Amino acid sequence: MARKTARRKLALWAGAAAGALSLLGAEGTSAAPALKTPERTRPNIIVILFDDVALMDLGAYGGEARTLNIDALARRGALFTGYRTSPLCTPSRAMLLTGIDSHRAGAATIGEVLPPEHRDRPGYALRIQPEILTLAERLRGEGYRTLMAGKWHLGHGPGELPDGQGFDRSLAMDASGADNWAPKSYMPYYREAPWFEDGRPVRMPESFYSSDLLVDRLTRYIDESPAGQKPFFAYLALQAVHIPVQAPARFSDGYRGRFDAGWEALRDERVDKARRNGLLPKDAAVAGFSPNARDWEALSPEERRMAARSMEVYAGMIEAADSAIGRLIRRLEARGELGNTLFVITSDNGPEPSDPVHQRGMGLWMRLNGYAWREEGLGGPGSLNFIGREWAEALAAPGRRYKFYVSEGGLRAPLIVSGPGVAPGRRIDGLTFVTDVTPTLVDLAGARPAPDAPAMDGLSLRSVLAGGEGPVRGSETPLGIEVSGNAALYRGDYKIIRDMPPLGDGRWRLYDVVRDPGETRDLSAADPGRLKLMLADYAAYEARVGVAPVPEGYDMQRQLAANVLARQAPTLLAAAGIALLAMAGAGVLLWRRLRRGRAPP
Template structure:
């Protein structure tokens, strides 16, 4: 209640500040300032829709050379700006916290995700894994300016009263309070969860018995938009899709459109994407690209049935993206019918790179899947009851031209698509400069004319409005540094260079230096050739850690071990109940056997 009171008080202060201030001043951590704010009375404020994909790689969308058909998103890209230097965090919760607040994930309150958080780090500042009380979301900033604020999709930014979307500035919301869930029914997708916790406006939601997630989320968001007549007040809508998070599921009519498309295997896909990356300018001429991890499986050496199910998993993956695009198309059509499309600003992006995990073949998953109605087989793959995934080799292929994938801060894990389209955005723009997920909130606040909120923490991101409107110049200066850290995986950018530290099992925890402008594939390590530059960037990173409050990990920490430990802890009550039932069954059987033996001896 006290947290809610502080939020309410801040909103009132924001309204007062909005009436008093005529200029938005959003200062970045490195001294970069936002462009002057729009003044509300002088122009119509745009509606704003942020569409966040889950685990979509840089080149997954059609506008970036992907295999999936995404005509509606491609249309937005043609009419607006396509970013090629956009980076995010390697995991969902930190990215979402930064996207919605404009602050570094530690300052916002979501340093990592709860599934891999060590117990000794819980409740530390920045590691409570909820948006901190003093932090304002973009929804709160815009609601203070008279916007209706709407949300549908994955939340994963806190639990319970005050921490769900209704406590973070959203007027209406249908929110999944978990890292993911089944796309066909309200049920969990992994043993960490005992349910699929859906909430509407902060209360447990009554979900349909069956649905498809992209259709459900877009339909619900459209309903919220239609609750007010067009033009009465601008709206901010946040659509957080489940596509293409595990379980990878899609209607067969979409997946079947890619029959045979991936039969050549993951090596062929990575080579094809690398070639398209050169054609599209996502990879400089002559730049090298790493191959697969040394222990990656040889596609041609796999048994035929394994190749078929692996290829089908990618057909479903592409179909899931196309199904999401089709749902987005219906949203666009509804806005057009309302007469609001021309005054709607769209942002389309992803929270991190592609997902490498294989949940099906983990120890104990067979029993869990059977008890929860899941199967993994070629027949019906991606349909209801199918726990489909793409796995590590496909993730490495999808991450081209980058290295590695989700969880890691190598380029494959954090270089993501970003499309911005709508009023005030110059059409057909390609923006190559380094941009970051924290830049989204100050940009939207700038376009909406949101006023300064001095009582809230200053945002780390910068407004991109000037470059979106067609202005020249770099997004960030050559001496501006940008740090990232999630569960020990860390990076820092400065000018054309990047230092990166990937932790086990793929990494070794050692810092490496790359010229990221000429070598985005991170193939030429420069620490030995440029030790002074390495030390300068390490000093910048140490300053970043101190500023945002990065906490040291416990000895021996790995993401995989912590995920297993946390899942077992979450399932402990269920496991105890099962053990109790088993003990009763065994004890009862023993008692019956004893009585039978006694009766037999008496009869003799």
């Protein structure tokens, strides 16, 4: 923390010195234009991050949920169709907020799936490292107020929460997820839902709804300063639509019957929409469901009703978030600041396939923690709702697979940028990456470079947002990604991919993802030279960022189960000890009674 504070002061001093030199002129020349954008023209910036939302979930991309406010922003701004992120939340968030690869930033994966061999390795501390500047730190150094509300999951101790990473005000939930109706955990890995305000533990209301709570708190932070006095950067990290999938019934009920045809029908619908709106070439093939997917028609009527209702809640949760975002937009309009506010809306990864309810031991844990899984009240308070792998595969269309994997269904996500400096009605198809967000916003805010900070990996999208032509990345520029052994590298129109078990086999494959975004035709045998070149690119990426190889036989799902058990071991041992003491006490009482019964009169 001390190193970070010192570095921040040096960056501010260097920025101030650069500003003074720009006014005086260098080496006696005439005065040069100031590098810093004038105060009155610097935009407010709001980054809205959904959790586990698929590429086509939002209405602007053809999704089923009604997202009228987000769609309006998309029409007034730029809609990206070639944006990729990481397949897991913590690495994505680290890259989003720093512009630096997740391994370099210190958050290469999530603690829930971390093998013991990776603990304390460089890049695997699961927190933003002291030498890395966040977007909030960069903008606060330029006079911005910096505000945050929502999921953090980027460090736990002093100096690692948002208040130690450049945010003036913050309400942060420091876990991979939490209940949306009450301050409690959603899985045995966490004993509680840890909420912090400005770095201090905070007592949450007994009941709330997460999207409303987070938007209300962020709005309160914005209102703490008069409109126009200082620009602000606000980071809204929604819980929608992470497990538990929950929404007010007034939103979920609006989708009654919408998903009754099942997941095969929904995937077919999305594929058809993707062809019509250009997300998928008209003659391109798409992958089918994975071999272990269930046939919708083979389900019982009760199972189909439950599955369809889970998706109704899913769509309702997205609409509920959009409704809350609408209130934020209207508040900015009332303050007279909407026209000078830049919005970034995206997701941290593809859709979530997990089924927490049917895991071993979850029935008891759910009863002890006030959860149920039944059609009545599904998505309401006390409901541990999820959509499961088949719906996730349907939602990932036209991509293959989903969250956790580096197939296109896990990486390809929505990105909408709208506001000052963005040409309206713009569609950007070129390859862009999550690390591009911070350099773009730093550029649009007119922030000066921080000379002592590590260089960002991402590229500024300012030119293409303003209407410029040409690709964001050249065809010879490689872009690597790795999370827990799952790895990919893009170069021009091509991508190599290695998906690990349980769905993958650890082999490298080559795809032309421009003509075959469904990843249906492996070109490894047909183009071995390209595969060899891109494998060399990937090896260079691994060496540059510090990727640690996963242990032999590593399986993400098995590691999650082992880590959950390890986290719960003290509680389980304590419970077992209490049970043994109770049994011993009962045995002593029984022995005494039997002894009294045998005693002579």
